[in-house]
């Protein structure tokens with residue numbers, strides 16, 4: 490039986506969604522974030538040394554990293570679904586977006602979260618102006634322009650085709666959903682980029698997405 494080690498409000502929601510799209514049976518082992526630090530409990534380190542979610546267990550395979558898990562599930566259990574055929578232009582795009590999600594899109598979004606917390610978080614009054622000044626400058630000179638450029642790029646790509654790999658929904662869309670959701674939650678994505686907003690709406694309307702939400706429980710974008 491496939492087991493998803495699932496942290497509340499996290500990237501593992503994508504794995505549940507893929508399993509629902511593929512109609513596979515699976516169990517969920519649940520972990521709760523520490524409400525103060527938002528970190529995963531140490532029990533997750535017993536499953537994988539890094540203690541991050543998601544982790545997938547399938548027979549003698551234990552795998553972390555959402556992109557690797559998605560590739561594994563589609564390859565091992567997909568029977569050709571949710572992945573364009575080898576040798577097509579769509580397959581090249583599929584691979585690109587599958588990697589872009591965690592390799593390029595998520596890092597500046599996580600940096601924004603961290604610097605927002607520094608700006609708003611409690612600290613001794615004498616370091617506050619310095620810490621806030623540094624955080625604000627890094628955000629305005631690097632983090633926010635990077636996010637904006639990436640969102641413009643994604644918006645332009647979705648003007649050319651409805652899904653990231655082309656005309657068909659693929660597992661790359663599942664992987665890309667998290668940065669798009671994160672950008673809508675805290676990265677400045679709004680109605681000024683209508684294709685991305687419409688894309689989010691189409692994702693949320695999918696039956697399998699809704700079933701995964703029901704099984705996964707609460708889902709808000711934190712990291």
Ligand SMILES: N[C@@H](CCC(=O)N[C@@H](CS)C(=O)NCC(=O)O)C(=O)O
Nearest residue numbers: 499500528529541542543554555712
């Ligand atoms: N690139 C990894 C990121 C894994 C990751 O950072 N997961 C977060 C949840 S969204 C986590 O486990 N956070 C809790 C912690 O760091 O303790 C992936 O895509 O799986």
